[in-house]
Amino acid sequence: MDNAQRISGVLSPVVTPFKADLSPDLERFVRQCRWLLSQNVGLAAFGTNSEANSLSVEERIELLERLVGAGLDTARMMPGTGCCALPDTVRLTAHAVKLGCAGALMLPPFYYKGLSDDGLFRSFAEVIERVGEARLRVYLYHIPPVAQVPITLGVVERLLKAYPAQTAGMKDSSGDWNNTKAFLDAFAKSGFDVFAGSETFLLRNMRGGGAGCISATANVNPGPIARLFDAWQAADADAQQARLDDIRGSFAKFPMIPALKAAIAHYGHDAPWATVRPPLVALTAEQAKALVAELEQKTFAMPGLAGR
Amino acid sequence: MDNAQRISGVLSPVVTPFKADLSPDLERFVRQCRWLLSQNVGLAAFGTNSEANSLSVEERIELLERLVGAGLDTARMMPGTGCCALPDTVRLTAHAVKLGCAGALMLPPFYYKGLSDDGLFRSFAEVIERVGEARLRVYLYHIPPVAQVPITLGVVERLLKAYPAQTAGMKDSSGDWNNTKAFLDAFAKSGFDVFAGSETFLLRNMRGGGAGCISATANVNPGPIARLFDAWQAADADAQQARLDDIRGSFAKFPMIPALKAAIAHYGHDAPWATVRPPLVALTAEQAKALVAELEQKTFAMPGLAGR
Numbered sequence: 001m002d003n004a005q006r007i008s009g010v011l012s013p014v015v016t017p018f019k020a021d022l023s024p025d026l027e028r029f030v031r032q033c034r035w036l037l038s039q040n041v042g043l044a045a046f047g048t049n050s051e052a053n054s055l056s057v058e059e060r061i062e063l064l065e066r067l068v069g070a071g072l073d074t075a076r077m078m079p080g081t082g083c084c085a086l087p088d089t090v091r092l093t094a095h096a097v098k099l100g101c102a103g104a105l106m107l108p109p110f111y112y113k114g115l116s117d118d119g120l121f122r123s124f125a126e127v128i129e130r131v132g133e134a135r136l137r138v139y140l141y142h143i144p145p146v147a148q149v150p151i152t153l154g155v156v157e158r159l160l161k162a163y164p165a166q167t168a169g170m171k172d173s174s175g176d177w178n179n180t181k182a183f184l185d186a187f188a189k190s191g192f193d194v195f196a197g198s199e200t201f202l203l204r205n206m207r208g209g210g211a212g213c214i215s216a217t218a219n220v221n222p223g224p225i226a227r228l229f230d231a232w233q234a235a236d237a238d239a240q241q242a243r244l245d246d247i248r249g250s251f252a253k254f255p256m257i258p259a260l261k262a263a264i265a266h267y268g269h270d271a272p273w274a275t276v277r278p279p280l281v282a283l284t285a286e287q288a289k290a291l292v293a294e295l296e297q298k299t300f301a302m303p304g305l306a307g308r
Numbered sequence: 309m310d311n312a313q314r315i316s317g318v319l320s321p322v323v324t325p326f327k328a329d330l331s332p333d334l335e336r337f338v339r340q341c342r343w344l345l346s347q348n349v350g351l352a353a354f355g356t357n358s359e360a361n362s363l364s365v366e367e368r369i370e371l372l373e374r375l376v377g378a379g380l381d382t383a384r385m386m387p388g389t390g391c392c393a394l395p396d397t398v399r400l401t402a403h404a405v406k407l408g409c410a411g412a413l414m415l416p417p418f419y420y421k422g423l424s425d426d427g428l429f430r431s432f433a434e435v436i437e438r439v440g441e442a443r444l445r446v447y448l449y450h451i452p453p454v455a456q457v458p459i460t461l462g463v464v465e466r467l468l469k470a471y472p473a474q475t476a477g478m479k480d481s482s483g484d485w486n487n488t489k490a491f492l493d494a495f496a497k498s499g500f501d502v503f504a505g506s507e508t509f510l511l512r513n514m515r516g517g518g519a520g521c522i523s524a525t526a527n528v529n530p531g532p533i534a535r536l537f538d539a540w541q542a543a544d545a546d547a548q549q550a551r552l553d554d555i556r557g558s559f560a561k562f563p564m565i566p567a568l569k570a571a572i573a574h575y576g577h578d579a580p581w582a583t584v585r586p587p588l589v590a591l592t593a594e595q596a597k598a599l600v601a602e603l604e605q606k607t608f609a610m611p612g613l614a615g616r
């Protein structure tokens with residue numbers, strides 16, 4: 001697999017639907033993923049916004065198998081596979097590769113804090129060695145506000161040296177453009193694909209040599225975000241970015257995951273979508289109403305969602 | 309089970325031995341646990357210092373079954389069962405109850421940050437409801453420096469109200485005596501058992517109405533710590549505490565988990581004990597030497613370890 005064939009563009013950390021008993025709703029999940037693909041958005045299933053860390057390894061395996069079984073394109077899939085425990089990460093990553101997924105989005109082991117670069121390098125190296133697949137493409141997931149364990153320039157440098165084919169890129173959810181720029185400047189030219197952690201930085205990331213973005217709000221505003229990826233060199237790119245930022249701003253006023261689900265429930269006429277797993281809490285009826293009122297004012301829409 | 313029969317005293321978050329291939333070493337684990345019990349220290353297996361969050365659910369189940377199969381006393385066991393994902397916590401907790409363990413030490417779901425009291429309450433409540441065992445005894449595990457998700461007074465109050473029998477106590481690893489005191493003052497009289505998160509606060513905790521401590525260094529200095537628990541009202545209690553603090557100080561100069569394992573490897577004449585799982589890194593030879601040199605100076609010993 002050369003770099004030209006690597007996954008790029010806009011990906012969604014697909015929100016995971018739950019039934020009333022809090023078990024994953026496999027059918028709604030497949031329908032949602034199919035809709036996202038129809039909007040030209042790829043599937044970074046099992047990201048932070050997927051409540052992936054509230055799912056067991058077995059649940060993730062079952063959900064991914066259901067997508068593949070439904071005939072969805074594995075070339076557009078970059079499932080999250082990074083867990084606290086080495087054997088879990090190895091198992092999920094090997095499974096994703098076996099199913100033919102384009103990549104694996106890998107959190108660092110995130111329980112123990114203050115890790116050394118050496119420990120972090122060894123963690124990723126052990127996964128790559130144990131999976132033992134030439135076609136594995138690892139995307140390191142840097143999200144210090146949540147994981148509290150950062151991915152450093154030094155760790156990426158060591159991984160690129162030891163595993164140049166497998167060390168494919170990263171998602172930067174630091175929320176700090178200077179950090180994204182530092183990784184772009186250091187590694188983009190050597191074929192390391194940097195995805196911004198939200199569309200807020202999509203245009204800057206593309207101008208800086210990045211590969212796209214993986215964003216929470218790609219769950220609800222997929223088409224327009226994917227359009228900016230396609231048209232980032234167009235004359236109206238900055239205006240497109242401003243419109244994306246405006247929509248994102250409405251979601252950012254609420255807890256993000258419950259807000260995404262509330263919007264899907266509302267615009268999809270599908271109330272069960274609002275369900276979240278503990279420790280998260282769904283929006284109150286008042287919050288959901290306020291979110292929708294604000295989106296209506298901005299003539300926001302989710303085309304094709306209701307009929308999916 | 310009334311309160312008089314509840315587990316108390318000094319417990320060790322038992323360090324987990326690994327083989328060269330990084331798989332758990334079941335036999336060394338049983339030997340170590342047997343030795344700790346012989347020192348009058350209970351088994352809070354699968355704590356932070358056990359590298360529990362580097363173990364899969366299946367690995368924890370196998371390790372616990374091996375202990376019980378070896379005939380070790382389940383009345384002295386409080387295994388860690390709290391994971392990020394609800395089904396994992398339910399599975400491990402139900403398993404611990406089924407085996408007859410005295411309690412389950414439960415981390416909050418620790419990936420998502422900034423949780424509401426409501427979300428946290430619902431997390432624990434779902435576990436208690438789904439396990440559905442009258443004899444379940446939950447010990448909430450407050451360790452904000454690592455988990456970054458605190459257990460609040462409000463959550464404990466709600467849990468005590470909703471599940472008075474199951475909400476048995478907590479381990480406070482905040483490192484902040486004022487916090488421990490706040491929980492003692494609020495709940496100790498109603499039978500809620502507060503364990504200090506290290507022997508540093510053992511004497512203060514006992515004087516304040518606490519139930520004991522669960523401490524990393526109970527892995528290496530079990531006898532003397534257990535002795536202070538028994539003798540906390542004796543005339544030399546403060547002198548005993550000072551001696552414990554002095555020994556702990558030597559370990560605290562190094563990364564704690566690798567230091568504990570280095571000491572067991574040295575005093576047990578059993579080099580494989582030094583192995584840690586990534587993302588942790590073993591002490592260097594120089595660090596291990598420095599640790600032992602300091603302990604020798606303090607005439608530290610681990611009686612019975614070498615022949616265990």
